[in-house]
Amino acid sequence: MKPYTVTQINKNTWQIAEVYHLPAALPMYLIVGEKRAALIDTGTGMGNLRATVEEITSLPVSVYNTHAHLDHAAGNNEFDSVYMHPEEEVRARAGFPVEARREFVELKCMYDPKTDDLLQYMNQNMQVYDPEYYIYFVEDGEEIDLGGIKLTAILTPGHTSGSMVYVDHENKNAFCGDALNPRSSIGMFPGSPTVETYVHSLERLLALTPDVERYFVGHRLYSFSKEDARDVLACAQEIVDGAAGEPYPMVVSRQGPVWGRIHWHGGKRITFREDYVKNKQK
Ligand SMILES: [Zn+2]
Structure with a gap:
């Protein structure tokens, strides 16, 4: 069984995804230049991702x-060079226990019989993550030259402090991870940025990407239009302006939920915790 679906998006871009109980999924993106390739995210580590990537390109990744x-x-361990924003290093070094990742995938599959094969594969192949590896840093505004195609990194704090969006201006694509998705989560963990910071990040992202037509989001196989992205910004702005939202279990695990609140705008949702709405006045 193949744990990943592979979909070509344009001449040099592929979506590689872990597909759970739809619409839940975990998309990764491979952008292949003339000299090298960039793999945006590596998923839960449930299988041999490198083999799937090498079926698409033989260039260094x-x-x-x-x-x-x-x-x-x-x-990440499957690959020779890994880049992230410096703010993310602490999370990468803290590690990702096998049990937590199994639980994550099981919860996303929601007992859907269509995911039985994936669950069985995942249980047999989930890789141990070793947090001791060399991490290269990528900074805000950096251009990543793949040969004939470039990605620009845009720091977009909100979901985490070092969340990066990678933009392919030529093909009008932005790869957003959880910086944009149909249910953006802000304030999941202690020390997270606020919704107010997220508003500033999205305003800046939209200002820096006037040409972008597709914002590939986290946790779904599809992309957002600019209008969809503006809906998320409006949703965040309403929270900062005082929208209270409704109670919502933000993080679900076998230990029980972490409760936050949820607010809707134009079909987009943001979950947040009340003490992570506004920045503290200095
Ligand atoms: Zn996340």
């Missing part, structure tokens, strides 16, 4: 993480 959560960076 560097990983660029959108952020270092267990569902985006746990496959």
Whole structure:
């Protein structure tokens, strides 16, 4: 069984995804230049991702993480060079236990019989993540030259402090990880940025990507239009302006939920914790 679906998006871009109980999924993106390739995120580490990548390209591949959560960076060990924003290093070094990742995938599969093969594969192949490896840093504004195609890194703090969006201006694509998704989570863990910071990040992202037509989001196989991205910004702005939202279990695990609140705008949702709405006044 193949744990990943592979979909070509344009001449030099592929989506490689872990597909759970749809619409839940975990997309990664491979952008292949003339000299090298960039793999944006590595998923939960449930299988041999490198083999799937090598079926597409024989060029050297560097990983660029959108952020270092267990569902985006746990496959990093399979690759020779890994880049992330310096703020993410602490999470990458803290490690991603096999049990936590198994639980993550099981919860996303929601007992859907279509995912039985994936679950069986995952249970047999989930890789141990070794947090001791060399991490290269990528900074805000950096251009990643793949030969004939470039990605620009845009720091977009909100979901995490070092969340990066990688933009391919030529093809009008942005790869957003959890910086943009249909249910953006802000304030999941202590020390996270606030919704107010997220508003500034999205305003800046939209200002820096007037040409972008597709914002590939976290946890779904599809992309957002600019209008969809503006809906998320409006949703965040309403929270900063005082929208209270409703109670919502932000993080679900066998230890029980971490409760936050949820607010909707134009079909987009943001979950947040009340003490992570506004920045503290200095
Ligand atoms: Zn995340």
